[in-house]
Amino acid sequence: MLLSHLTRNLRFNSGATWCRKFSRTVLALNDTKNVSKYAMFFDKRVQHILTDITGRDEEKIYRPRYRDTAKPTYRLVTDKELEKLKSDAEEKIQKTLQIPPVLDEKPDVNVILSKDEALAEHDQFNYVFTDISYNIPHEKRTVTVREKDGTLRLATNDEHKRMIQVYFPGEGRKHYMPNMFTEKHLERLLEEGEYEYILDRACVQFDPDETDYIRVTRRVYEYIADRSDFMKLYSTRHFGAAAFFLTVQKNIDSFIAVLINSNLLHSAKSLIDVYYMVHNQEQGLPKEWSNLSDEEAIMMFAKQEAKDGSRIELALQVYKENVEREMSS
Amino acid sequence: MAAPIKNVFSLLLRRNFGNSSINSRLSFIASSESRIIGNPYCLHNLKNVNFSQKRAATFFNKIDAENLWKGVVSVSAAGKKRGRGKRVGRKKVTDLNRGQVMGVGKANIEWPGLNSPIMKGKEVLRRKQLPPNPDYAAEIIRLRDSMSRIRHPGLSPLLRGFSGNRFPGQSVGPPDPIGDYSFEGFDTIVLEFKLVANMTGTLGRKQRFSAFVVTGNKNGLAGFGLGKSVKGKSAIRIAKNRAALQLRYINRFENHTVFHNMFEQNKSSKLYIYKKEKGHGLKCHRVISKICNLIGITDLHCKVEGSSANVQAITTAFFNALQKQETHQQLADRMNYHLVEQRAEHDWLPRVVASPSHNSVQEKSYRNEEDIDGSFERIYFDGKVHYQPQKRSPFWTKLKTWEKKCKNVAYQRNQPKAQILREAGLA
Numbered sequence: 058m059l060l061s062h063l064t065r066n067l068r069f070n071s072g073a074t075w076c077r078k079f080s081r082t083v084l085a086l087n088d089t090k091n092v093s094k095y096a097m098f099f100d101k102r103v104q105h106i107l108t109d110i111t112g113r114d115e116e117k118i119y120r121p122r123y124r125d126t127a128k129p130t131y132r133l134v135t136d137k138e139l140e141k142l143k144s145d146a147e148e149k150i151q152k153t154l155q156i157p158p159v160l161d162e163k164p165d166v167n168v169i170l171s172k173d174e175a176l177a178e179h180d181q182f183n184y185v186f187t188d189i190s191y192n193i194p195h196e197k198r199t200v201t202v203r204e205k206d207g208t209l210r211l212a213t214n215d216e217h218k219r220m221i222q223v224y225f226p227g228e229g230r231k232h233y234m235p236n237m238f239t240e241k242h243l244e245r246l247l248e249e250g251e252y253e254y255i256l257d258r259a260c261v262q263f264d265p266d267e268t269d270y271i272r273v274t275r276r277v278y279e280y281i282a283d284r285s286d287f288m289k290l291y292s293t294r295h296f297g298a299a300a301f302f303l304t305v306q307k308n309i310d311s312f313i314a315v316l317i318n319s320n321l322l323h324s325a326k327s328l329i330d331v332y333y334m335v336h337n338q339e340q341g342l343p344k345e346w347s348n349l350s351d352e353e354a355i356m357m358f359a360k361q362e363a364k365d366g367s368r369i370e371l372a373l374q375v376y377k378e379n380v381e382r383e384m385s386s
Numbered sequence: 387m388a389a390p391i392k393n394v395f396s397l398l399l400r401r402n403f404g405n406s407s408i409n410s411r412l413s414f415i416a417s418s419e420s421r422i423i424g425n426p427y428c429l430h431n432l433k434n435v436n437f438s439q440k441r442a443a444t445f446f447n448k449i450d451a452e453n454l455w456k457g458v459v460s461v462s463a464a465g466k467k468r469g470r471g472k473r474v475g476r477k478k479v480t481d482l483n484r485g486q487v488m489g490v491g492k493a494n495i496e497w498p499g500l501n502s503p504i505m506k507g508k509e510v511l512r513r514k515q516l517p518p519n520p521d522y523a524a525e526i527i528r529l530r531d532s533m534s535r536i537r538h539p540g541l542s543p544l545l546r547g548f549s550g551n552r553f554p555g556q557s558v559g560p561p562d563p564i565g566d567y568s569f570e571g572f573d574t575i576v577l578e579f580k581l582v583a584n585m586t587g588t589l590g591r592k593q594r595f596s597a598f599v600v601t602g603n604k605n606g607l608a609g610f611g612l613g614k615s616v617k618g619k620s621a622i623r624i625a626k627n628r629a630a631l632q633l634r635y636i637n638r639f640e641n642h643t644v645f646h647n648m649f650e651q652n653k654s655s656k657l658y659i660y661k662k663e664k665g666h667g668l669k670c671h672r673v674i675s676k677i678c679n680l681i682g683i684t685d686l687h688c689k690v691e692g693s694s695a696n697v698q699a700i701t702t703a704f705f706n707a708l709q710k711q712e713t714h715q716q717l718a719d720r721m722n723y724h725l726v727e728q729r730a731e732h733d734w735l736p737r738v739v740a741s742p743s744h745n746s747v748q749e750k751s752y753r754n755e756e757d758i759d760g761s762f763e764r765i766y767f768d769g770k771v772h773y774q775p776q777k778r779s780p781f782w783t784k785l786k787t788w789e790k791k792c793k794n795v796a797y798q799r800n801q802p803k804a805q806i807l808r809e810a811g812l813a
Contacts, residue, residue: 139738
């Protein structure tokens with residue numbers, strides 16, 4: 058039941074909705090001089106690389122994810138029809154593999170609209186007023202709170218979200234945060250290796266710039282980085298997000314080593330591209346970068362930038378030996 | 387003083403009745419005045435002594451135990467004809483002595499030489515009163531009760547066959563080993579068990595048991611066999627071993643169902659077999675369900691039309707159908723098209739399960755959507771459709787009062803929705 062909720066919501070949030078919704082906030086951030094590194098997530102080149110390295114493992118994409126069962130259907134098709142089916146499927150797959158944005162925390166709202174002292178002690182409770190008219194995007198919906206002391210202010214992020222959930226309940230989203238996202242239960246789930254489940258449900262429950270979403274997802278990515286368990290997310294929509302987050306954190310040594318072990322050298326080089334784009338925004342890529350082969354580029358990164366370069370070099374060494382062995386046999 | 391008098395009485399008694407009065411009971415009733423005073427040795431001193439005899443003439447004394455039990459247990463000839471006294475609940479002859487030990491009774495006394503040894507070491511044991519033992523009597527009653535009624539050992543509901551305590555539907559174990567090969571992992575189920583007869587010149591109507599069984603290893607290997615014998619059990623054994631000689635391998639789709647829908651007929655039993663998704667279960671004739679269990683098919687729907695009572699025809703038809711199945715690769719090769727599968731659990735993403743291996747793919751589209759019989763669902767049905775009777779409408783819809791009621795409430799039918807709209811100010 059929950060799984061189908063997750064996936065349905067996934068479809069609901071699919072397409073460019075997220076990008077459109079949150080790139081706007083990033084643009085606003087761009088105006089200020091203090092540009093966050095996470096803003097690079099919406100850079101077209103970065104997006105392209107992240108979707109590219111996500112991978113298309115058939116086994117993974119065709120894993121049974123939906124609990125509704127129905128009779129399988131079969132069709133006899135020509136080559137042409139098969140092409141059409143595949144291109145339709147590709148669209149669907151792209152939607153399901155769209156990367157949830159990695160964002161900075163949303164700044165909290167602290168706007169006092171008026172202070173009416175005549176209304177002080179008017180009641181025992183705060184009053185919340187929500188604009189529930191149609192055709193307003195939820196983030197623009199006005200929610201105000203009249204406090205007991207007569208102050209009228211805009212609702213905080215948490216209050217805003219709760220009121221939206223009351224009047225426009227999101228499918229699969231709970232009114233209160235599910236227990237699995239508390240620290241105690243989250244650690245247990247991580248030990249069980251349920252990364253995808255946690256991340257999927259976090260996407261349903263939270264908005265990507267919410268404090269809890271950022272806490273939960275970053276904990277998962279860091280846990281995965283400690284265990285070098287990246288391939289569990291391969292060919293899922295969270296692979297690119299994990300890669301981007303760790304790149305911003307300058308913690309991609311183990312990630313690159315795992316990519317080399319899985320013979321994904323080009324992906325490793327692309328990820329290093331993202332690294333330079335995020336951290337060397339002024340200088341750009343190193344000289345003659347595009348002329349370097351994958352192996353050379355990775356080696357250069359290991360020597361110049363990596364925290365744990367020896368690890369990457371070792372992975373590269375093993376890769377080379379394997380290739381030589383295959384060539385000779 | 388009393389002892390000599392007793393002697394006199396016994397003498398008197400012996401003279402009057404002799405020792406033969408085994409079946410009669412005697413009692414002496416001495417009146418209150420019959421106190422013996424004076425010289426006890428003088429007979430004439432006995433005054434007012436009355437003797438009266440009590441003879442209990444009941445059938446308990448006349449009829450022996452065997453005949454007594456017969457009266458309770460037997461069923462009349464007419465009753466037997468109707469089948470009385472055969473089933474659970476019939477009274478049985480009870481051995482009332484069962485559980486009783488010589489010398490042990492209500493008063494729990496130890497009698498050396500009877501129910502205990504005489505000597506213990508060098509000491510000679512004496513009679514001894516033990517504390518009462520209430521369990522002894524209860525145990526005797528329990529034993530008696532357990533004998534008095536017939537009890538069939540109950541089969542668990544899963545092992546029980548199609549109906550009651552009968553063979554059809556029951557498991558009878560793997561076939562007998564042939565040489566070194568013991569049929570490990572095999573199981574056999576009786577599908578049909580009946581009396582058959584033929585007329586012979588010498589014996590007249592000669593009856594035998596006929597058993598029709600199916601055996602399989604629940605992993606694609608299965609066979610069926612028919613055995614006949616005068617004895618039921620040996621008929622089953624013969625059938626079982628014959629089935630073991632006719633094993634055949636049945637190709638299954640992902641080890642859980644058939645490759646495609648199909649139709650098969652044997653005699654007048656017509657089978658419409660439908661491929662089903664995982665988790666659907668077996669929804670079919672009980673005979674086919676049992677066969678599927680032994681083959682290892684877990685998801686299937688089958689409709690039996692025509693004769694659904696001819697077990698042998700159904701079984702033959704089902705096995706024939708399974709043998710004739712076409713794999714997806716064979717279909718793609720025959721038609722020269724790609725075969726694309728779409729599943730709900732994969733969000734209906736298309737996956738090519740087979741492509742023509744020898745020829746190139748045809749360019750003309752396989753069919754237009756209106757051609758129902760050309761769909762994969764119906765391609766093996768040869769234009770046949772299983773009969774789906776129309777649902778009957780309930781009897782009360784034909785009554786005049788129902789018609790009247792419909793007319794009366796017709797104007798209200800949209801009101802609940804309209805009410806909401808009115809309250810919202812939208813109508």
